[in-house]
Amino acid sequence: MKPLIFSLPGNETLAASLARELDAEPGSVEIRRFPDGESYVRILSQVSGRECLLVATLDRPDDKILPLSFLATTARELGAARVTLIAPYLAYMRQDRRFQSGESVTSARFARFLSGWIDGLVTIDPHLHRRSSLEEIYTVPCTTLHAAPLISRWIKEEVVNPLLVGPDVESEQWVAEVASEVGSPWVVLKKERLGDRNVRISVPGLDHWLDRTPVLIDDIISTARTMIETVGHLVRAGMKAPVCVGVHAVFAGPAYADLRAAGAGRIVTCNTIPHESNGIDVCPLLAGALREER
Numbered sequence: 078m079k080p081l082i083f084s085l086p087g088n089e090t091l092a093a094s095l096a097r098e099l100d101a102e103p104g105s106v107e108i109r110r111f112p113d114g115e116s117y118v119r120i121l122s123q124v125s126g127r128e129c130l131l132v133a134t135l136d137r138p139d140d141k142i143l144p145l146s147f148l149a150t151t152a153r154e155l156g157a158a159r160v161t162l163i164a165p166y167l168a169y170m171r172q173d174r175r176f177q178s179g180e181s182v183t184s185a186r187f188a189r190f191l192s193g194w195i196d197g198l199v200t201i202d203p204h205l206h207r208r209s210s211l212e213e214i215y216t217v218p219c220t221t222l223h224a225a226p227l228i229s230r231w232i233k234e235e236v237v238n239p240l241l242v243g244p245d246v247e248s249e250q251w252v253a254e255v256a257s258e259v260g261s262p263w264v265v266l267k268k269e270r271l272g273d274r275n276v277r278i279s280v281p282g283l284d285h286w287l288d289r290t291p292v293l294i295d296d297i298i299s300t301a302r303t304m305i306e307t308v309g310h311l312v313r314a315g316m317k318a319p320v321c322v323g324v325h326a327v328f329a330g331p332a333y334a335d336l337r338a339a340g341a342g343r344i345v346t347c348n349t350i351p352h353e354s355n356g357i358d359v360c361p362l363l364a365g366a367l368r369e370e371r
């Protein structure tokens with residue numbers, strides 16, 4: 078029997094592409110809010126005995142997570158054989174330790190919460206920094222995919238003579254991989270986070286790279302302060318307008334406009350979160366992994 082693919086609001090384009098790629102049946106669900114703000118969820122497809130794939134990217138997660146949990150638990154209650162969450166962007170990965178006494182380690186809390194009502198998780202480049210795999214906190218099987226090959230291909234096709242730049246040591250993992258596929262030099266900068274919207278970046282001497290186009294690569298662009306600071310340094314050092322590439326276009330508040338105003342050249346992201354900067358399609362990556370799992 079074909080799997081059913083359900084889209085949570087805002088994920089319709091990706092869910093439809095995945096359904097086509099996988100020859101899956103689009104699932105039908107009604108999700109809306111009652112006037113008092115509570116969620117209403119009604120599954121209209123027959124889920125009994127079926128594999129259900131729920132497509133829900135989890136940026137701005139707090140409003141999404143309850144309807145998603147109602148959908149998943151109801152599908153199970155109605156006899157779904159398996160409920161897999163496809164969350165191209167996985168939220169709550171950055172608070173991975175207690176930096177100050179009394180703080181909630183939300184990555185672990187969120188993982189336990191999600192693991193309680195799904196049978197599997199598929200995601201792309203979750204922010205693994207102090208943890209080496211999702212299985213350290215999730216108790217369901219997790220498929221972790223990487224956008225690096227897609228980013229490498231995009232850079233090869235679109236940027237002449239690039240210098241890849243990672244804003245901090247955390248980015249070294251994917252910057253080094255992308256650089257080796259592109260066949261270009263790379264540098265990783267030093268970042269100090271001074272607050273939610275305040276970072277300090279130290280840049281090494283760049284004089285011998287002035288003929289290259291800097292390409293900044295990061296996993297998440299949220300407030301964009303990391304990229305904005307880096308762009309400022311590179312432009313002041315006399316480099317060409319940097320190309321900014323992010324996997325996840327979170328772009329909090331005016332971050333996108335701020336990054337443009339800071340002197341970024343092109344800004345390109347993967348479509349793990351729908352945004353006007355999306356230029357790299359992750360659907361084939363997700364479809365390939367889901368095909369292998371079947």
Ligand code: R5P
Binds near residue numbers: 244298300302303304
């Ligand atoms: C940091 O740990 C991440 O890899 C990104 O550098 C960070 O999330 C970017 O955040 P922002 O856009 O708020 O500077």
